[in-house]
Amino acid sequence: MIANKSYVTLADYGSVDNQLFMPVPTRIKKVVSLNDLNKLFTLELPGGMSLDHRPGQFVEVSIFGVGEAPISITSSPSRSNSQFELCVRKVGDLTSAFHNMRAGDIVGIRGPFGRGFPIEKFRGKDILFAPGGLGLPPLRSLINQVLDERAHFGRVIILYGARNPDELLFKDELKEWGDRKDVELLLTVDKGEENWKGHVGVITTLFKEISIYPRNTIAVTVGPPVMYRFVLMEFLAKGITEGNIYLSLERRMKCGIGKCGHCQINNVYSCQSGPVFPYSEIKGLEEAL
């Protein structure tokens, strides 16, 4: 078959996924402002489609004319799925345009992408969460799923640090978690404020407040790159094995499907193999931390 000098479209090749780069128009149902820089968006896929994501995965959000950016899914799959939540920090073009959107507006969604947390391996274990700053939104998905299936897990410890009290996200939920008997929640801020009565100091200072049983503990951290080295040291010092430590590596991303090269960490495409990794997998990677 040699076609003539005719134009061919993707539809002529049925087997190719021609939707790969095409975002699904998705309606914003609700927008809640968390603080100056962060907003929580509830989105709903069209036609009752479900996102089917795992905690730790992300979607690529499109705003036409502005571009696309990877955003972690902060809601947990154990809650509603055709509806899902994104927590977005306003830092640049796309995130600013997103912040300007209101309920009823449409954004484009591709995904979910990435590996997510292997939650089935966590069952029966104690879980130590240590998110820093904007690391809470991606971890919130996992935390809430764990809480929804609370009976399947051992202790749940959450150490959460932010620069100042205002930057602590999801305050209502923090309170809820803090009120639960089956959750150990410790908060800290780098710099206190007048009304802040809690702990002051970087997140690593919380570690001496807890004792754990390392052999049965899964440790999970998400936060800014500078934080990882120190938190990892604390995890290891507590005797948690490298294979039981999980972290999420944020990189620049342009496709989400392991081609564009931006997210590469040595030979690993973090959008595909990550962004969630067990520490054992990345500790040999020169460029990971």
Added chain:
Amino acid sequence: MSQNGKPKIAFFDFTCCEGCQLTVIDSLQTHPELLDVVDIVQFREAMSEKGEDYLVAFIEGSCTRESDEERLRKIREQASIVIALGACAHLGGINSLKALHPLEDVRKYVYGDKADWYETYDARPIDAVIKVDGEIPGCPIDRDEFIACVKALLMGKKLPIPDYPVCVECKLKENVCLFKKGKVCLGPITRAGCNAICPTYGASCEGCRGYITNPNDDSMREVLAEAGLSVDEITSIYTMFTTYQVQQKMKQGKETV
């Protein structure tokens, strides 16, 4: 905003050839719809109407005398967004070549014994006088880049000015590299966005768009030296549009020319 919801923009010129404003007019050849999306309230070169209420001010030209400063400050007060248009406004540009000679000598050379009739000082970029929110580089600016910048402004985005060198665009156009033809070029350190127009037409990139954020200056100078340029010739190629920047750097003791 105008009543019709279109943002009001105004153009101002200081010391320059007005080639960038002309390029703006030329951009209408391919984008006449520009007039449908913005309200141009001042553009002395092309129109008599004058509006003093504008959101965005495009400033062309360098500041070359103290009496320009007041006018610049007025524009800054009025405009929410000030954009430097073209190399003169962005860098000081060709006007700053003047600073390679003592000011008195320059005045005397041109005006002889009437030298002090004319007020002038070393040319400087606009951001040396007032805060600037963005820059559209080039001598002259690139038409398509100007339109792209207008779109970005309308959408509240950062100006889409690349931070990679001219070589990128030059290679993608498959030009034979000028160095292979025995010429020299500043493409490896100059900010892209012009579509490598000079090398494409066989001439050296002269750096009219200023340099990328992290140019490898030492290596560039070595490349030029290896191509046979003397120290003076290297200085010359580096100062065509960026005398002001080179001199600022020297003042900070970072570089010798």
Added chain:
Amino acid sequence: MSVTIIQKQDFPDFVNRLLSQFRVSGPVEEDGGYAFRVIENSDDLRLDYPTTILPPKKFLLPTKETLFEFDKSGNGTVQAPVVEPRTVVLGVHTCDLHAIKLLDRVFSTGHIDPNYTLRRKQTLIVSIECLTPCDENSFCKSMGTLSADDGYDLHMTDVGNFYTIDIGTEVGEELLQYAKTAPATEENMKKLNAVISEKWPRFPYRLDFDISDLPSLLNMSMKSPLWEELGERCLACAACTNVCPTCFCFDVRDEIDLDLQHGQRIRKWDSCQLDEFATIADGHNFRQSRALRQRHRFMRKGKYILEAHDYLGCVGCGRCARACLVDITPVGVFNELYRQKEVGGQS
């Protein structure tokens, strides 16, 4: 498969008949250099070209292409673009052929890239056997790309008065309906064999070690002081990656009309050598130094890509060496790493 021949005098006619059916591209001379261009006339072709500035990759992964178009008015719709017509690429060297095989693998692994795949399916490749090295920068022989068994639709060898044609695919065979061909005689085959056996000695080996040792050599070289040295010289102009037939990193951006309603999402070539490549919104650059970026480039060429896709990420075409103004070359780098290993200079 049997070998066919086309007399050289009949070749222009073949091209001109192809031109009436396909978009045809091939190497042409421009301003003292060579480039693959869409041709309008068989006279434009220069099949004896040494090498082109950009590889034929650009027909499969254009320097800039539309991924889809959008219209924000109403509910917002997106539409996949129409892609270009069927294209015959004439005169592809075997190094570039190997590179295309790698790209085929890359874009069909995991998520199948629709745009690449579509273009690939519409592209017919007529490669040509290299008989002399392009220039002193070629090191195809060291990389094992001096010839090719597959990856082409047709493969030609210049045997004096005629070209022999190896048929690689059925589509390739169908192409020959536009040519005046004859089955190769024994005499023809003898000549072909002579030409091929004479060509090999003309190509030097330029690596000081066997190519199969490259991955392990690189493995030991993560901390080599060479990277810092390269970082000092490198201009970060990205010429090396832009001309490379195996580089495939890209950027994705939106372009919009002045009405701010209609626009396209486009993808364009990007380079790991540029500052912005690994920089995120807060300004943190995961490969801040030019040294790290050069290391990344060579690790990809000799190790990472091999690990992911089973093909080396360098085919020895020498384009990057020609393009580099500060003389950073794969041969130079790989040999220097080998030398450092031999003298035990590794940490």
Added chain:
Amino acid sequence: MSKRIEVHHVTRVEGHGDIIVEIADGKIKECRFEIVESPRFFEAMLRGRPYLEASHITSRICGICATGHATASLRASEKALGVQLSEQTQLLRKLTFHGEILDSHILHVYMLVAPDFLGVGSVIPLAKTHREVVLRALRMKKLAGDMCAVVTGRHTHPIAMTVGGFTHLPKISELKELRERLVASRADVDATVELFSSLPWPEFERDTEYVSLTKPDEYAFIDGEIMTSDGVKVPVESYKQVTNEYMVPHSTAKLTRNKRQSLMVGALARFNNNYEQLHPRAKAAAAQLGMKPKVTNPYLNSGAQVVEIAHCIEDAILVIDKLINVGIKPEAPAAVQLKNTSGVGAAEVPRGMLIHHYEIGADGNMTGANCIIPTNQNVGNIQADFESLVPQIIDKPADAIRNDLEMLVRAYDPCISCSVHVLKIEDR
């Protein structure tokens, strides 16, 4: 009856100029046109720069006549360095020069002058009321710009022109495409002539000395001799005899003068001096506009520009035909001989005669430069026109006077940013 008319920064002209007229008790107390552009100092900046940079630096004198400055600059260097240009180079220079004349004239007559007649402040409202006219202007201007771009890369600050030739040559296919567009543009030219012949040009006559380049065999744009309508003819090297540049710091200072108190350069001067060499289609355009030398109404400088639009379109077609005929040959820029010398380059840029006079040292660096800019030459004439016109219109309301004076200034198409060394006319 007293009026004071002050126009600061006359609009729709290139660069900054002010008009100040004061009438008290029916008498003119003050009447002047002054340039308030900040001085540029190009001549001083050229010193010490390699001669190869000179045309790139001086094109930045003016965005509109960048190609004109580059051409005069190259001619100055070439004459100093003993460079012989090939015919191909001369033809290509001519082609791109025509592009610039067209671009500038179209911009001027359509976007700067026409709004005065159509009663609007600028081309922007015209885009609503006379969309077809504006689109035609943009279309013609694009063609003109593309003529420059095909040869030198772009109109404003041409790239490929260099001492002795070009660093890049157009393809025959590009020339053919241009030719087609030029031929097709005749309809637009006709429409232009028609539009401008229907406009009510203000009536005002004042004879002056018309100065331009002239050539025996063609309507002069590049090189030639200097001639004046008062019968002077000198080689360009003797430009100073005619231009007599000088500075006098009082309100009626004259900037250049020869036989009379002032002189005029520009399209009208060329038209008056070289009418015979215009292309027949240009002559026909002149007839339609009611123009025949000697035209002494300065407002009709714009009319002369329309005539030149017709001429340049036709001549560009002829130039392209020649180039296509012989084919474009690859050709390196002609060789130079470095020695301590000087040279004078001259060209008729859109606004009139332009002179670049360079001194180049044996090391190839510039040691001195002098540039004589058309607008400088005309400022004295504008002033003289003012003095003659104001008494004639003194009874009109101030607004009308202002309007007439502004239109007069505009007719000269002054390009004030060009004024590399501005002559400031001011009472001190």
